[in-house]
Amino acid sequence: MKxxxxxxxxxFFSQLSFSQLDPAQLDSLEIRKIYDMSLLNGKSYSWLxxxxxxxxxxxxxxxxxxxxxxxxKKELETLGLDKVWLQPVMxxxxxxxxxxxxxxxxxxGSTRNINITALGGSVxxxxxxxxxxxxxxxxxxxxxxxxxxxxxxxxVFYNRPMRASVINTFEAYSGAVDQRYxxxxxxAKYGAIGVIVRSxxxxxxxxxHTGSMSYGDLPVSxxxxxxxxxxxDAEYLSGLLKIKKxxxxxxxxxxxxxxxxxxFNVIGEITGSQFPEEFIVVGGHLDSWDLGDGSNxxxxxxxxxxxVLRLFKELNLKPKRSIRVVLFMNExxxxxxxxxxxxxxxxKKENHIFALESDEGSFNPRGFSIEGDKxxxxxxxxxxxxxxxxxxxYFEQGGSGADIxxxxxxxxxxxxxxxxxxxxxxxxxxxNDVFEHIVKRELELxxxxxxxxxxxxxxxxxxASEPLQSSGL
Amino acid sequence: MKxxxxxxxxxFFSQLSFSQLDPAQLDSLEIRKIYDMSLLNGKSYSWLxxxxxxxxxxxxxxxxxxxxxxxxKKELETLGLDKVWLQPVMxxxxxxxxxxxxxxxxxxGSTRNINITALGGSVxxxxxxxxxxxxxxxxxxxxxxxxxxxxxxxxVFYNRPMRASVINTFEAYSGAVDQRYxxxxxxAKYGAIGVIVRSxxxxxxxxxHTGSMSYGDLPVSxxxxxxxxxxxDAEYLSGLLKIKKxxxxxxxxxxxxxxxxxxFNVIGEITGSQFPEEFIVVGGHLDSWDLGDGSNxxxxxxxxxxxVLRLFKELNLKPKRSIRVVLFMNExxxxxxxxxxxxxxxxKKENHIFALESDEGSFNPRGFSIEGDKxxxxxxxxxxxxxxxxxxxYFEQGGSGADIxxxxxxxxxxxxxxxxxxxxxxxxxxxNDVFEHIVKRELELxxxxxxxxxxxxxxxxxxASEPLQSSGL
Numbered sequence: 001m002k003x004x005x006x007x008x009x010x011x012f013f014s015q016l017s018f019s020q021l022d023p024a025q026l027d028s029l030e031i032r033k034i035y036d037m038s039l040l041n042g043k044s045y046s047w048l049x050x051x052x053x054x055x056x057x058x059x060x061x062x063x064x065x066x067x068x069x070x071x072x073k074k075e076l077e078t079l080g081l082d083k084v085w086l087q088p089v090m091x092x093x094x095x096x097x098x099x100x101x102x103x104x105x106x107x108x109g110s111t112r113n114i115n116i117t118a119l120g121g122s123v124x125x126x127x128x129x130x131x132x133x134x135x136x137x138x139x140x141x142x143x144x145x146x147x148x149x150x151x152x153x154x155x156v157f158y159n160r161p162m163r164a165s166v167i168n169t170f171e172a173y174s175g176a177v178d179q180r181y182x183x184x185x186x187x188a189k190y191g192a193i194g195v196i197v198r199s200x201x202x203x204x205x206x207x208x209h210t211g212s213m214s215y216g217d218l219p220v221s222x223x224x225x226x227x228x229x230x231x232x233d234a235e236y237l238s239g240l241l242k243i244k245k246x247x248x249x250x251x252x253x254x255x256x257x258x259x260x261x262x263x264f265n266v267i268g269e270i271t272g273s274q275f276p277e278e279f280i281v282v283g284g285h286l287d288s289w290d291l292g293d294g295s296n297x298x299x300x301x302x303x304x305x306x307x308v309l310r311l312f313k314e315l316n317l318k319p320k321r322s323i324r325v326v327l328f329m330n331e332x333x334x335x336x337x338x339x340x341x342x343x344x345x346x347x348k349k350e351n352h353i354f355a356l357e358s359d360e361g362s363f364n365p366r367g368f369s370i371e372g373d374k375x376x377x378x379x380x381x382x383x384x385x386x387x388x389x390x391x392x393x394y395f396e397q398g399g400s401g402a403d404i405x406x407x408x409x410x411x412x413x414x415x416x417x418x419x420x421x422x423x424x425x426x427x428x429x430x431x432n433d434v435f436e437h438i439v440k441r442e443l444e445l446x447x448x449x450x451x452x453x454x455x456x457x458x459x460x461x462x463x464a465s466e467p468l469q470s471s472g473l
Numbered sequence: 474m475k476x477x478x479x480x481x482x483x484x485f486f487s488q489l490s491f492s493q494l495d496p497a498q499l500d501s502l503e504i505r506k507i508y509d510m511s512l513l514n515g516k517s518y519s520w521l522x523x524x525x526x527x528x529x530x531x532x533x534x535x536x537x538x539x540x541x542x543x544x545x546k547k548e549l550e551t552l553g554l555d556k557v558w559l560q561p562v563m564x565x566x567x568x569x570x571x572x573x574x575x576x577x578x579x580x581x582g583s584t585r586n587i588n589i590t591a592l593g594g595s596v597x598x599x600x601x602x603x604x605x606x607x608x609x610x611x612x613x614x615x616x617x618x619x620x621x622x623x624x625x626x627x628x629v630f631y632n633r634p635m636r637a638s639v640i641n642t643f644e645a646y647s648g649a650v651d652q653r654y655x656x657x658x659x660x661a662k663y664g665a666i667g668v669i670v671r672s673x674x675x676x677x678x679x680x681x682h683t684g685s686m687s688y689g690d691l692p693v694s695x696x697x698x699x700x701x702x703x704x705x706d707a708e709y710l711s712g713l714l715k716i717k718k719x720x721x722x723x724x725x726x727x728x729x730x731x732x733x734x735x736x737f738n739v740i741g742e743i744t745g746s747q748f749p750e751e752f753i754v755v756g757g758h759l760d761s762w763d764l765g766d767g768s769n770x771x772x773x774x775x776x777x778x779x780x781v782l783r784l785f786k787e788l789n790l791k792p793k794r795s796i797r798v799v800l801f802m803n804e805x806x807x808x809x810x811x812x813x814x815x816x817x818x819x820x821k822k823e824n825h826i827f828a829l830e831s832d833e834g835s836f837n838p839r840g841f842s843i844e845g846d847k848x849x850x851x852x853x854x855x856x857x858x859x860x861x862x863x864x865x866x867y868f869e870q871g872g873s874g875a876d877i878x879x880x881x882x883x884x885x886x887x888x889x890x891x892x893x894x895x896x897x898x899x900x901x902x903x904x905n906d907v908f909e910h911i912v913k914r915e916l917e918l919x920x921x922x923x924x925x926x927x928x929x930x931x932x933x934x935x936x937a938s939e940p941l942q943s944s945g946l
Contacts, residue, residue: 036638164914165509167863202914364837364895366864390640391839393866420893422837422914441637441675441895 027386027459031452034311035390038448043310045440047075047303048362052293052435059120059290060330061093061261068286069264072302072327076268079310083271086264089340091330093261094121096290097254100227101129102196104237105248114237115230116196117208117291117430118253119180120333121215125225129252130155130194136241140178140186152191155249157241158183159198159234162425169421170360173200177211184226185216194251195226198234200425206230207430210289212333225253265337266327268309274320278461279345281324281355282308282454285331285338285403292433296424299435300362300443302327304417307447308454319458321353328403331359335402342406352412353462356450357401361427363419364442365449367394372413373465380415383456392449394418411465417450500859500932504925507784508863511921516783518913520548520776521835525766525908532593532763533803534566534734541759542737545775545800549741552783556744559737562813564803566734567594569763570727573700574602575669577710578721587710588703589669590681590764590903591726592653593806594688598698602725603628603667609714613651613659625664628722630714631656632671632707635898642894643833646673650684657699658689667724668699671707673898679703680903683762685806698726736802738810741782745794751934752818753796754828755781755927758804758811758876765906769897772908773835773916775800777890780920781927792931794826801876804832808875815879825885826935829923830874834900836892837915838922840867845886846938853888856929865922867891884938890923 021029038044051058051068058064069086076084102116118124135151137143138160143151158179166172177200184195199209208228215223229237240247266286272278284301288294305325312319328337345352356368367387370380381395400414408414419442427433494502511517524531524541531537542559549557575589608624610616611633616624631652635645650673657668672682681701688696702710713720739759745751757774761767778798785792801810818825829841840860843853854868873887881887892915900906 035640039638165512167508167918169914364893391867394864420837422918423912426912439896439899445640445895 024386027456030317030455031386033315034451034455035448037311037314038307038444038451039441042307042444042447044303044307044443044447045438047306048295048299048438048443049435051299051302052295056293057290058286058288058294060091060263060287060333061258062290065263065287065329069266069329072266072286072306076266076306076325079268079313081268081270081309081313083269085267087267087340087344088262088264089329089337090260091263091336092333093258094333095256095258097124097256100251100253102227102229102249102251104240106240114233114249115206115208116227116251117210118255119197119213119226119228120210120289121213122184122226122253122255123223124255125194125251125253129250130225131248131250132193133246134237134241134249136238140182143186143190148190151187154192155194155196156183156187156192157196157237159238161198162200162202164202169202169425172202173425176200180211180228181213182216184213184224185218188218188222188224192224194224196249196251197226197228199228199231199430200428201231203426204231204235206232207432209428209430210291211429227251227253263329265329265341267324269322269324270309270312270319272321273318276322277351278321279324279350279352280321280454280457281326281352281404281407282450283326283328283355283403284358285329286327287330287332289332289429291429291431292427293435294433295435295438296361296427296433297429298331298359300438300446301358304358304443304447304450308451311447311451317455321458321461323454323458331403338403339406345407352407354413354415354457355400355404355407356415356417356453357404358417358446358450359401359403360417360419360421361424362438362443362446363421363423365392365417365419365446367392367418368453369396369398369400369416369418370413371397371400371408371415376413376463376465379463387449387452390445390449413462415453417446419446497859500929503790503928504859506788507924507928508921510784510787511780511917511924512914515780515917515920517776517780517916517920518911520779521768521772521911521916522908524772524776525768529766530763531759531761531767533564533736533760533806534731535763538736538760538802542739542802545739545759545779549739549779549798552741552786554741554743554782554786556742558740560740560813560817561735561737562802562810563733564736564809565806566731567806568729568731570597570729573724573726575700575702575722575724577713579713587706587722588679588681589700589724590683591728592670592686592699592701593683593762594686595657595699595726595728596696597728598667598724598726602723603698604721604723605666606719607710607714607722609711613655616659616663621663624660627665628667628669629656629660629665630669630710632711634671635673635675637675642675642898645675646898649673653684653701654686655689657686657697658691661691661695661697665697667697669722669724670699670701672701672704672903673901674704676899677704677708679705680905682901682903683764684902700724700726738802738814739800740797742795742797743782743785743792746791747793749795750824751794752823752825753794753927753930754799754825754877754880755796755923756799756801756828756876757831758802759800760803760805762805762902764902764904765900766908767906768908768911769834769900769906770902771804771832773911773919774831777831777916777920777923781924784920784924790928794931796927796931804876811876812879818880825880827886827888827930828873828877828880829888829890829926830877831890831919831923832874832876833890833892833894834897835911835916835919836894836896838865838890838892838919840865840891841926842869842871842873842889842891843886844870844873844881844888849886849936849938852936860922860925863918863922886935888926890919892919
């Protein structure tokens with residue numbers, strides 16, 4: 001009996017022409033199809049498996065990055081897009097060299113090894129390594145307090161943790177990462193001979209986490225080597241320094257900077273049927289750090305973005321506007337891919353109405369962070385009910401993604417996929433960012449969530465931005 | 474300059490007496506304190522570490538279950554609660570015995586092992602094992618179609634997967650678990666000699682997942698052995714049967730049923746200062762299956778519930794109403810702990826206004842599912858804004874938790890914590906439910922979310938339920 005009712009209902013719906021549905025019902029059905037296709041016949045997971053396990057890390061300037069360019073271009077070419085091309089961009093080439101080594105002298109003749117990783121862009125230590133007493137600080141602002149007198153000749157140890165009480169872990173990251181990015185440049189000014197930084201990780205474990213650092217305008221001769229140590233080792237070292245203030249740390253980094261070289265953004269496009277001159281971008285970054293395999297940062301964003309275009313093709317959704325997937329090169333080490341894409345778009349006077357980035361990992365999607373004016377933001381909020389069946393609830397104004405940032409021009413609306421952030425920094429920039437931690441369903445839900453938003457933006461366009469205040473100012 | 478402003482603001486707030494704040498502001502501050510305490514000085518994670526790694530599995534009637542009773546009682550006794558006690562309850566004792574073994578004959582003289590686990594409550598195979606041809610079905614409803622003619626003497630293989638397109642994985646579970654629970658009883662009626670079931674797992678992997686089954690009113694002599702096989706093996710076997718219809722499977726189960734024995738619910742109470750006769754329960758179940766270590770099912774719920782009362786004590790929140798933590802015994806294998814607690818509460822005429830259970834794992838909390846009438850549900854929805862800073866967004870009417878179900882009486886409101894469900898069935902009832910998969914922050918966020926709801930229910934009480942329709946019916 002139940003079966004008969006179900007069959008009748010199915011017949012009824014299949015006879016309902018789509019034109020009899022109101023737009024919200026139609027959107028809701030299309031979005032259901034997008035999620036079904038991603039979850040039942042998705043390709044994101046197998047793409048990521050290849051990228052992570054067959055290619056591996058993809059640091060700008062490396063062989064892995066080059067292979068990733070070739071692989072993703074080849075895969076995009078199988079999708080029947082209207083165009084696929086490479087966009088040349090210059091990238092830095094920094095090489096880690098032999099694995100780092102470090103220890104702390106716990107007692108005369110007695111040492112304990114420390115898990116350490118050079119920060120991206122660091123200079124090497126002298127060939128024999130660097131050894132010195134350690135001064136622990138809670139941040140850059142502590143340096144002035146100790147002054148050159150207490151810092152000169154020592155290794156500065158930045159140990160302010162990410163704040164565990166902050167709910168969004170990216171906020172906690174922002175509150176601590178200045179130590180990694182600028183810590184060496186600042187400590188060098190006080191005569192430090194090296195810098196070690198507590199890893200940007202909320203968890204206590206043994207993985208050191210790398211990431212970009214900058215010497216700012218410090219002359220080459222003044223640059224000092226800098227590395228991250230694991231949170232467990234940071235806790236240990238801090239404890240040791242309380243009872244043995246003169247404990248010395250030895251560390252050896254073997255990194256090297258080579259001349260910049262050419263690499264590529266990988267781009268694919270479905271050309272719009274009605275408004276081909278309006279561009280919608282969806283992307284992630286193809287490069288990664290050279291630890292783990294870059295599955296979460298940002299292999300996930302790469303394959304989800306590719307999947308968005310594949311879902312359009314598979315579901316025969318013919319966009320009105322031109323939709324581009326852009327796999328940006330070199331987000332991690334200078335953002336040159338993002339800058340290049342925006343520069344070329346500006347030169348060509350391409351009208352980008354919207355760009356969406358996925359660069360917060362493969363975790364279960366919660367929603368979007370949106371950069372646009374108030375009316376534009378409200379347009380997105382208006383779509384929220386369509387996402388409720390998928391537990392997508394987060395629609396807030398805020399930052400989008402690093403690679404699409406350069407597209408910001410006062411009229412292009414930008415958005416970032418916001419997955420659950422709790423686990424992200426367990427993996428980020430470390431040997432713990434590996435494919436085994438990817439949950440297929442979560443990756444697929446993210447791709448479907450992105451594709452659904454792109455579907456809506458393509459269908460309805462973006463409201464014109466509010467006129468700027470007339471400026472007598 | 475920024476610092477000066479911050480310091481002034483801090484002074485300003487510290488001088489603001491709490492009485493000058495409106496209730497929503499006050500609640501918002503109290504809830505912030507609850508989250509801070511759980512995230513910065515929580516105890517749930519170390520309790521779970523002990524429960525999972527030092528004690529391990531806690532199947533009803535086992536030594537592990539007994540040790541868990543003793544450990545949690547002892548820990549509750551350290552919290553300064555007003556009462557801690559054990560509530561006796563009879564539980565079944567089913568023992569798996571030696572590890573199961575199974576293979577499929579792929580060709581004459583050639584076999585492939587199958588990852589298998591007896592379902593809880595299954596009878597053993599004959600001492601030499603059971604071997605027979607296999608008939609694959611997509612569900613119980615297929616049996617009638619094949620009939621005794623095709624089923625008799627064979628092993629029935631239920632292979633309908635959980636539906637991957639369903640967003641809430643518990644819904645997908647409900648749509649498949651009848652095969653595990655009733656599959657053997659039904660197949661026995663058609664003369665099958667055994668049953669194997671595709672594991673309740675959305676992922677393809679090698680873990681077989683156990684769980685409860687029932688023979689219903691089938692006489693002992695008619696009962697047939699039943700086991701789950703891993704999803705990978707289910708896929709393999711199904712593929713093999715397409716090319717070799719007469720392939721035989723061998724399996725051997727060594728389980729045994731012993732007489733019921735006494736065990737305990739563990740209960741702690743903070744007695745209410747104003748309305749001690751109104752009870753609020755927060756709980757999870759102390760027993761687990763005998764695979765993995767039961768960290769997610771339901772060690773997490775146990776330690777989160779304990780943490781709720783600890784947070785009240787640590788933060789010096791003196792509840793108006795009596796708050797009880799109840800660690801239920803034997804959810805998995807007959808629900809006798811939940812039934813016993815409700816039975817005693819009824820005998821003693823205790824007025825339970827609210828009960829909250831955490832039994833969907835340690836994953837990042839999304840909100841609550843609430844069983845109450847419409848006005849009561851709206852009371853909970855009214856609290857939603859207080860949870861927004863913690864990304865808690867899900868307040869829906871629906872089922873709560875198995876253990877608190879027996880408290881349902883038309884006036885007690887019930888609720889279940891709803892964590893993210895995507896990963897749950899990767900672990901559930903298998904060797905993959907182990908402590909290493911627990912993310913400390915997520916566990917702690919769950920405990921804080923529960924404590925915040927309990928804080929609100931205690932402070933404001935529960936609206937009286939709507940009068941029943943006057944029943945001429």
